[in-house]
Amino acid sequence: MSTPMRHGPSQQGRTPSQHPTTAPTPQASTPFSTTQAAAALSPHGPRSSPQQLKKSPATGTLSSGVMSSQPGNPPLNFDSPSAAAALGGLGLDINLDSLNVGGLVGGANRSDEDDRQKRMDATIAALLAFDTGRVSNDGLERLAVRNGFECLWETAGTGSGNDKVLIIAGRTLALEVGIKNHVVYHASLTFNEPSPSLDKHVEKASAIILKDLALGPGESLLTKKLSKFRVNLERLATLDKMSITPGLNCHEAIAGVWESLERLHRWDVERLREDPTLSSKSEENLRVFALFSRHGCPLMHTRGRIGLTLEYWKQHRMRPSATVGDDKAKTWGVLIDCAPASSMVYTPVRVSDKWIGPNIVKTNPMDDEGMPATGPLLDWLEPPNTLLPPTEETKSEGGLESAALSAPRPLDVVFMATFDPPVIVTHGVAMEIYKISAFNAPLSSSTFDNLLFPVTEGVNYDPSEPRVMEFTQTVPVWTDIRKAKEMPSLKAHKNTLIVDKPVYGHVVTHVPISHPKDLIAMLPLLRQYAFLSLLLTNSFKPQEGRPLLPQPSTSNEGTLNMRRTDRDLQDFMSQQRDASEPLKVDIVLSAHPIPRLQLVFPFRRSTAVINLEIQLNGKVHIVSDNIFSDIESEVPRSQGKRQPLTRRVFAQKLEDCENIDFWVEFIKFTLE
Known part of the structure; x- marks a missing residue:
């Protein structure tokens, strides 16, 4: 249940032209003025702008481009970016939901700092983009090595010099690719350690990889690119690099999340089947109904993409022909991966398939205030923390310092949810989403x-x-x-x-x-x-x-x-x-x-x-x-x-x- 959005008393307020002024806008003196020359040397330009300020729950509301102080004090004009930066430096609250966007006058004509940075970053990325090239022996090996894998060529069972098997090996997985005369005819993904939660999905993953590499209808050696395979290989490589053996297998952690979400999805379908108004619906229709009206539908390795996706919305979802996982209609989903924690305040990844209780709902539901709930409450569980065991090097060293280092340590990896496609929301809703995940995201300057x-x-x-x-x-x-x-x-x-x-x-x-x-x-x-x-x-x-x-x-x-x-x-x-x-x-x-x-x-x-x-x-x-x-x-x-x-x-x-x-x-x- 999301927290109600906080908003100011005025949605738009007046535009600057509607506010008569008796004196010109005072120029705010800020400590940032001394760094303007240095900021000009940056390829991205200066970074301070009114739209990049954060909200503080302890401060007031800004409306109509004018910030009001205590009664009796004159209003402070907010027309200049330097004044905005000064106010932001004082930690004053700016309720951007009720803030009039009149300060963005001439938005399409001005050269916005964020827009310039995005264009510059996109240009640099395009110039430095790695050309994956076409599917071939050398192209496959070059791409695998670039992603940190080790490669080994073996001759296939036929004994022909042109019929080879490329083994792409990582810390936790191995990928075998059969290729003859630069044409891929076989692909198989395996994991080094046996895991029931992973093994049940390897066939689907192998089929996606084979489709990425094998020649399809109308394709030839001159047109078959490594682009699709590159995306999936990079995803596998990212999880493989963050995995630590023994202790953490990121692939297994994601598969464990799927196990719990899949049990929840099946429970949703069973409850929908009990609804008399849906008695005529097929099993697939009920799965689609649960996708957009209940708790989503988790899918492993679908739509040509390796990994876990929680789909939650679908175009043409009410059509009888609608199915889960088809490519005929646009679908909204969330990709669940792992990512380095960096400097975020985070809860580390936990490897478990028991994120929700076996009964799905609580037998004696109580809300957050200890009162009886009006409806069923999901029985979410908190799996134990996954800790890394001490290494042999730290065990062999003596002293108090090495003893502290030899203790089990937490992971520096988090679960990362990526929205596909990205969702455009208002500022207040974005803050609600970030509040749920405790994520400190930059503010936007666009309407x-x-x-x-x-x-x-x-x-x-x-x-x-x-x-x-x-x-x-x-x-x-x-x-x-x-x-x-x-x-x-x-x-x-x-x-x-x-x-x-x-x-x-x-x-x-x-x-x-x-x-x-x-x-x-x-x-x-x-x-x-x-x-x-x-x-x-x-x-x-x-x-x-x-x-x-x-x-x-x-x-x-x-x-x-x-x-x-x-x-x-x-x-x-x-x-x-x-x-x-x-x-x-x-x-x-x-x-x-x-x-x-x-x-x-x-x-x-x-x-x-x-x-x-x-x-x-x-x-x-x-x-x-x-x-x-x-x-x-x-x-x-x-x-x-x-x-x-x-x-x-x-x-x-x-x-x-x-x-x-x-x-x-x-x-x-x-x-x-």
Whole structure:
């Protein structure tokens, strides 16, 4: 259960132009001014900015670009970065959720320090990137040695000089690759120490490696690259290097986490099977349902990737054909790996498969305050710490100092959760996620909407003003529900996104975790913003299989440049025989304190206005509207039947179709 987000009394406040000032902004004198010359010599430039300041729970709130002190004191203007740095040096609290982003005036035109650093780092990384080359004898050996493995060539059983076996050996694993005339025909992964939790997954891992290296349809020796194999080999190498024998096998630690999460997933499926409304669902459908509505679905070695993934959201998840682990639909997941602890305050990796009790839930559930729980509580366990035994060298040495060194020592390795894809959230939600994992992450200087839909470079964009973005696309429409199997006609929608209250956002990429329960606590928030991004993407980005249309220009955002072909336009116009005007759908986005969407579109002879909330776990709640009948009323259907359609039913339809444009057409078809 996530902690409620803290937010200030004002979401946006006034822009700087709305605050009359009687005196110019005072220039703050800060100790950082003496280091500006030295900072200018850095390739990344100076690092201090108002957006990089941390929050402190003991300090106040900043709103509308002006920070208020005690009553009677004059307000302190926060327009200059130097003043911001000075305030940050005093440890003053800055509630970025309620902070007006008017200080980012001219955001697209200025050369932001973070953006410059990212571009420079990307350029350097591209210049220094290692070319994996093509699959060949030399290419395989060169890549393995680069990742710290030892290589040994052996002649295959046929005795042919061209038929060889490359043995790639590490501390904990060995990989055998059979190759003949530079064509791989066999791959097998084995671990040095027998482990039931690892051995059950080696066949799937070997199959992925073979697919990475063997020639596929339409591939040849000249086109087969080592790129996919490189990613998986690097993952294996990272875990192998951090493993210490005896004492720590990182592969086994991750497999132990899978064991516990898999037991939890199976328990979820059994509980869903007991639900009468899901009695007609297949086993695979129940697994998908548990993936997005319960505690996720853990998968080892899936989607061409070596390792453990906890999948928690899926596009087209309500379709009967949806399955776990397929590549046909976009899926959101968390990769669970190991990483060096570095300077983080952390809980070390523990090697165990007993992270949760055998009954999954507590028999006598009590909440954190010792009161009886209202529902089942998961019986999370705390496995004992995994300690490294003393080495032979420290045992042989004498003295008190060597005795201390010879004691079992903790590990310098943590579990690391990497979000795939990264999740774009507001600043407050990012702090909630980092609080769960006790992770100290850098703050972002970008707005939430700019992270979702980056402003085109060169476009004049003022973050303190409302943002307007337009996109015209086609929507398949059926005029008769009885002809749903026939080809639909295409209808144009002119969608307009309006962001009138910009807030800071953050891209969550990875967090360290000490226990699988940390991830489970994050899932409701992750699903909330994964579904929000899916809704907005489906309305404001091109969709596969649909022709692109001429895009309208906007006042302050510029045109969303989408390439189209004459054939696309001809195909669309041929289906629009009535030559009707595009349906105008306005979508007002408010991201704080909870994501809200206001939909405005023509309905009957008036205008429909629907206010939605995207709640935890991606649930849709209709806050208010002016078109739906009373929740107990019955609405006639096209087939002459009468079926009660409540607001909850309409909200569920949006959850199922995952598309605002489809939902608008469903409302018009049902109620008009």
